[in-house]
Amino acid sequence: MKASRYILIRIVMWVLTIWMGVTLIFIIPRLMPADPIQNMIAMMEHQAGPMPAAEREAMVAQMQRQFGLDESLWNQYTSFLLNGVLRFDFGPSLMNFPTPARDIIFRNLPYTFGLMIVSLIVSWTIGNIIGLLAGFRKDKLSSKIMESIAIFIYPIPIFIIALVFQIVLGFVLGWLPISAVIFGEVWSAQWISTLIRSAALPMLTLVVLGLGWWIISMKALSMSTAQEDFVMFARYRGLSEGEIGRKYVLRNTVLPQVTMLGLSMGGVFGGSVIVENVFNFPGVGRLMLIAVGASDFNMIMGGVTITIIAVTTATLIVDLLIPFIDPRVRRS
């Protein structure tokens, strides 16, 4: 496969993925039996007392017009694609009226992505090194211990890991804040130091969770690679074990792991949503949950759409790295 063809296929898949994702989130609210406008009016009546039937009708009609729900489905769909997906215009946030939902989401997005990227890089690197050693020298005691730890960590829901860190490191030992507090001017020394202190526990949680998976997958990969004929041959040629590990096993296992890195983006984002909420870290995940609590529909739609686009784009970027790593894609 030629590199240009590979890149073209990836980009087409990227567009298709975004299209499928946003279509899904366009359809879901419209399939629901619950009517968000009726909900909203019920909430208003709950706070301000019941209103006469005629006023109620007028209110429903007015709101339907405002949210564009009186148009045909097709028009709603095209305008959602045009305004929402291409211009990120989801209307004003209802809980921070009249600030556009987009502005608030983009203000929170860097926190989430900072958390995701740093923890992914750390856990991917450490996990793959441990996994490679554990798979390549599978009979050593240390390898077995490492694998057992990984098997114990990987299936545990991330919330439990976050909770344990919060209680042990934050509450009992008191080393780090149990809830994020970030203040000061952006990029000032104070801001940076509070950010690092606040991000430490969420990041640690994400790293530990990721480690389990990278160790397990890398161990399985390198174990099967270590049994290949070319590794045997290298051994007969008298290369040292370290050299075999670096030049033969590592090179053949890194590629699937990079592909896996791309596929794991969605899961890491899910983990980030949880830790943000446990530690009150100001990312998109926490913003979306607040929006759900406040029934801020514009914000929820905006948050979901923008995260889908951002996560699939991150996956695309990782996929586009592959031709640089794999000479087979680059040359032939």
Next chain:
Amino acid sequence: MAAIGKMWKHSTVRLKIGFFGVVFFLFLGFVVYLVPHDDPTLFDMWNVYAPPSRDHFFGTTALGQDIFWLLINSIRNSIIIGVIVATIGTTVGVLVGLTAGYLGGKTDRVLSAVTDIFLVIPSLPVLILFTSLVQGGPTTLLMALAIAIFAWAAPARQMRSMTLSMREREFVHTARFSGENAFKIITTQILPYSLTWTLSNFMNAVLVAIGMEVTLAILGLSPATLMSLGNMMRVAQSYNAALLGHWFWIGAPVVASVFFFVSLFMFITGYNDYLSVKRGR
């Protein structure tokens, strides 16, 4: 019986531990559950934060609910959700994977693309949207269906590659050349051979689904009246059970889920190892 004995002899330690763990939790959820007990959702305000005793094995919550029976009911409900999701996910996944792998060509390309797309789309935001819309009234079944939207892609992908290699086997060729139609070959020749892997996929889907329910419950998006491991943790957490030192309340669901998830995972990986060893021999 002899077959089971033979399987037992060849299984690894990991598979055995995992097997016993899973059986233990099934026992808790479906046999211990049958012991007559009071409805653990009922409040008992004379008896809040009771320490463990003969009446309340694990003590009571801030609302006087019995923690032990809450836990048993939660384990049961979480397993039921997991099984519903896994049944839907695995069935759809196996059908898609078999069709794509066996028919090949354009069908394969379209189905594989859709599968890959569903693997990449981040599921949690979509599920947040879904559950937020039915706030107040998401039923257990509705939530299971929502989780199942994303549960079919991974089995489909594995099934496709299984079928691709299966298609080139002798007995499939024989069946094809003796004039069997595609549907019959898939159901009578390929499916029986892949059932063992389907079981492993099914268990994996159960694990993922229960994990997803815990996640949604922690975020407050699971049906509030549903007793599940995730909801138990969320309620305990909202009363700051950990910081106030009510260890049984927060500890029971946490410890139970850790052991349940780890034994389920050990069962799955142990079973996969067993299968690959069996294939190799």
